[in-house]
Amino acid sequence: MNGNRLVMTAFTAVLALWQGLAVAAEPAASAQAAIVKSLFDNDQTGVPGKELLMLTVEYLPGGASLPHRHDAQVFVYVLEGQIKMQVAGGPVVTLGPGQTFYEAPTDIHAVSANASKTKPAKFLVFIVKDKGAPVTREVAPAGTP
Numbered sequence: 727m728n729g730n731r732l733v734m735t736a737f738t739a740v741l742a743l744w745q746g747l748a749v750a751a752e753p754a755a756s757a758q759a760a761i762v763k764s765l766f767d768n769d770q771t772g773v774p775g776k777e778l779l780m781l782t783v784e785y786l787p788g789g790a791s792l793p794h795r796h797d798a799q800v801f802v803y804v805l806e807g808q809i810k811m812q813v814a815g816g817p818v819v820t821l822g823p824g825q826t827f828y829e830a831p832t833d834i835h836a837v838s839a840n841a842s843k844t845k846p847a848k849f850l851v852f853i854v855k856d857k858g859a860p861v862t863r864e865v866a867p868a869g870t871p
Contacts, residue, residue: 759789769857779853779861785809786846790839793865798855800829807847812837834865 766780782805793814802811804821811827812818814834820841821827829835840847853861 760785760791770854775857776854777857779851779855781851781853782848783851784846784848785840788840788843789847790837791835793834793836794838794862795834795865796829796853796855796862797831797859798829798853798861799831800835801852802827802829803850803852805848805850807845808841809847809849810837810839810841811835 761784763782763784764779765782766778768778770776770778785807802809802821804823804825804827806823808820808822810818810820812835813829814836818837819827855861
């Protein structure tokens with residue numbers, strides 16, 4: 727279980743770094759674009775080598791993440807507000823409370839943002855990934871070798 731906490735700590739640190747980079751790129755954005763809370767992490771019984779993480783993400787008004795990937799199955803359930811989501815090659819969708827979004831292990835999460843510049847948005851995330859693998863990794867911008 728300590729390894730899972732380390733993974734979640736690393737994920738939170740990476741997300742915070744990306745938020746800081748996003749804020750630096752857009753000065754009008756909030757000083758803290760997202761709040762990530764780990765709720766649960768556990769090895770998957772009956773599925774050797776897999777673990778389940780559950781967390782909440784709250785995007786402050788105008789908050790967003792830079793493009794990234796998870797190399798995992800990611801299930802999103804919107805709790806409050808409106809969020810914009812897109813995987814590379816798919817349409818941008820705007821989701822509200824009770825709506826869901828899915829990312830496959832091979833997807834690049836191109837857009838993840840609060841649709842509002844005045845109200846926060848919060849969503850629940852379930853991640854099923856290889857045990858010990860990073861939760862998130864950055865994606866090189868389009869056109870970068």
